Amino acid sequence: MSAVLHAHPESGPALGVAGPQKTRRTLSEAGLRGRWWRFVLILAITAIVLVPIMVTVILALTPGPNSTATGLTLENITGVFSKTLAGTWLTNSLITTLSTVVVSVAVAAPAGYVLSRGRSKAVSGYSLLLFVMQSLPIITSVVPLFILFAGMGLVDNLLGLIIIYVGSTMTVATWMMAAYFDSIPVSLEEASWIDGCSVFGSFTKVVLRNSLPGILSTAIFAFLLAWNDYLVAIVFLRSNEIFTLPVGVQSFFQQNLTDWSGVMALAVVMMLPPIIVFATLNKYFSVGGIGGSLAGR
Amino acid sequence: MNVQSEAKRNFSRRGFLGLTAAAAAVPLLAACGGGSSSSSAGGAIKFWDMPWATTAYNDAAKKITDGFSGANSKASYQIIQWNNFYQTFSSAIASKTGPAVSTGGGFQAFQFEQQGQIAYADKVVDALKKNGQFDDFLPGVLEPFKSDKGYVAVPWQLDMRPLWYRKSLFDQAGVAVPTDWPSLLEAGKKLKGIGAVGFATGSGAGNNIGNHLMIMMMINNGGGVFTKDGQLDVMNDRNVEATEFLLELVSNGIIDPAAVSYTSDNLDAQWKNKKAAFGMYVLGVPQRVGDTSGDLMVASPMAGPHGDKATLVFPNNIMMYKNTPSQDASEAFLTYYMGQLKTLWQQKLMNALPVFKSITELPEFASDPNNVKIVKEYQPIAKTFAAQGTSLNANLAVLDGGQALNQFTQTILTGKTDAKSALTAFQSGLQSVLKK
């Protein structure tokens, strides 16, 4: 652990340049060596961490019991698409998850802003209430929510699922947004008020615009919660053509019997969209949201 | 994309206020709505079925369901996943969106009967009497479903727990297949010598084979958890004896020390990888683990130390609910469905014993010698969880999936206990959750 912690400041680009008693040349060599050291370290950590996932991927690519293929094959994966409604499930999952993400962030960002900037008793009370309300485990909420939603025709319907996901991601998402807004100095908004912006105006024009990393973290949290849930979905969804992927995975579990190659193939399909999302958005995480404007803090 | 636009429309503020108002009203409705038999809209009989076997099974069952037209009604088919199924049924029934007819957990019918949701099947049984199917039931299959008020459900398949063995391992160890408890102990020791497991089982996440084994061994010794009239009877001598024997198997390493954590998948692997030589399991083990070479076979039932022979069976059943568009149609559908069951065995889709003698005689079923042996040797001596009694009831659901039995099983399989104290804990655990 401590090795990891120490590795960081040594390499911080700013620190490297600033080291007063070292010459430029040794510095860059040390920097380069450190860089490869860290590469080996992270490679080792990643390899160990990913062992269980490699197991999954290998099984997804191993021919099933009734297959004639040898070596690794994509036939399990193409198989789940041709023999089941995996394509439809994928679409359903994407619709549900993306709607959840958009609505959840749209609800959580303004609420998080109030939590971050408001200092009244009511606001901190509400902040705590958010926490209290969602601490009840979801397993005890499913039945009452089902009865409520059944009365409104929101059962076996993606909309019903989206509403529940938004409700259950919203509390945590609000807190995450609040945490991020806290790292944005109020001085930025103060400057905008002087320019004549309203509170709301400065929230959208100044704060939100500088909150991409926070919004993305929150969005990813909501994305994964909605993407991976099966406890709610399995009770709410009945029809094969309305299933999301996690419920689809369940359909490979029969009485005392499981089609593991199908499960693993679908698991790989389930992993891909989040990986694509992460890989695409990756560079935004590392971009300092407010960069130089922090100087005034 | 239709869903999305619908979603947007419904996210209006008025929509939310509407939801809030409805939220306030529902607890009142739910509180006084239990047990009503109000009919739901739409005439079709909703039939809910479980993934009892491969998807081909569900396709065939759907085909049967779609083929129904009687009592001016049609039927619709719906698969319900096993995961959280009790929650799925309960929430649907509570919101009046449940099925009219369904399969489900082995004792589910009795639980929902207790809650006033089940329509009795006496008229269906009458119809089966008329069409001759009643006399076709294997002996002792239907009686357990008869309660004071009527037939709670109708059995349609038997989930049997026979003993299996792998012949090559016994040959290799040079020992005969056990016929009674002492010979199991002896064979187990020899099998251990060649690195094989003498009595394979598992009680890991989601695996209840270990639980079933505990009860099976009690029943095999003439014991059982209940008396003939349904009173709790955990501490009887036969149960104590069976538990002591299980502990002996554990301490001799004949039951795998890691069995307590084995999922059904781990257990399958033990059978497949020629580790497991002998043990209680489900029907169709060769097909299940992918070894149909003939090396995996059903053993004859073992005799207990007092000469008792018995095994465990779960009679899976079809139930009707009070909430139906038409009770006549529900009954017509169930009668029709019972008449069509043989096609499922004809297509070799089932991994369970049929309830009708005529189906056991179908060439497609009788061509498998293991099947024939189970029908001949195990079915006549099979007892349910209700043993020593025979009538099924809602308490058995608590026994089957509940924590008391699972704790007992895991305590025995880890071996760090004695029979009396484990059974005492089991009894008090059951007492605290059983309805009197």
Place this chain on the structure above:
Amino acid sequence: MSSTTAQSGLARARRGLAPGGPGGGSRTHNGGLNRKSKLSGQTKRTFFWLLLPSIVLLVLINGYPLIYAGVQATHDGSLIDTGNFVGVDNFATVLSSPAFWKAAQFTLWFTIVGVFGSWLVGLGLALLLRTKIPAGGTFKVLLLLPWVVPIVVSSTAWNWLVATPDSLIPSIFRNLGLGTPLFLADPHLAAVMVMVFKVWVSFPFMMMMISAALASVDTTVYEAASMDGASKWQQFTQITLPMIARSTYISWILMTIFCVNDFPTIYLLTGGGPVDATTSLVVLAYRSVFQDFQTGPGVAIAFLMTLTLVVVSVFLYRQIRKSSVE
């Protein structure tokens, strides 16, 4: 921003501000966000409209089931039928049962290890990934995978790695001459296993939270500190940690909720066994409701758990207020 709710809420917020016009803006500026003075009416109204969508959802999706669960916990019914009012009987039953206290104890350890284990791993990796590393971005994505894989799948993969004596990891131990540990069959090892699994599933979340917080830390601060002769450890404790403090507290609270409320991680790996060694309060509540069919006592367990969570969170919450007022 495609949600109509949010948009109408925001539009209203805008209108709410309109009467004041630019003047309102400056008034807000003078009083609005100043921590020491009271909020102006305008700002309050804006805040209200900004909060409204979340309030509605909170009442509907979280409030209603809470009330419903309150009814269940004080009745003796089933999932379908409310049954008779029994007051606090269910709570008394639960509190007097040894299984509850055993589960509470396990939940405590599970949570402590889950929160701090995943935080330490996440922090270490976030700091490491913040430095210049070849293909750093790829690693960052790869390391998020444990959080991405559905638990149904990853628990199975873990099971295959450790469950039987012939599984990969016990085989490695055997070959190293360390015996053949039964990771899921031994009660103590099973408890450790579940916690390790939880840390494995959770550290990416921590890593992401900390990375986001670190991204907003200006690197020139380190430059200045280094000029002043601060050691690396000092820079870490006096710059990095304070900068990510609030984010850390929040991630601790969130992870506490995730751990205490976690069901699939434990249930799918061990089912709560062997002999209750890994039964947490949620698993106990689940099994009471859906396997023992004891709806009232089961929901009462969930309630007691929630109550404890609230107490813990209020404590951590105070820490946040402190850290953000500084």
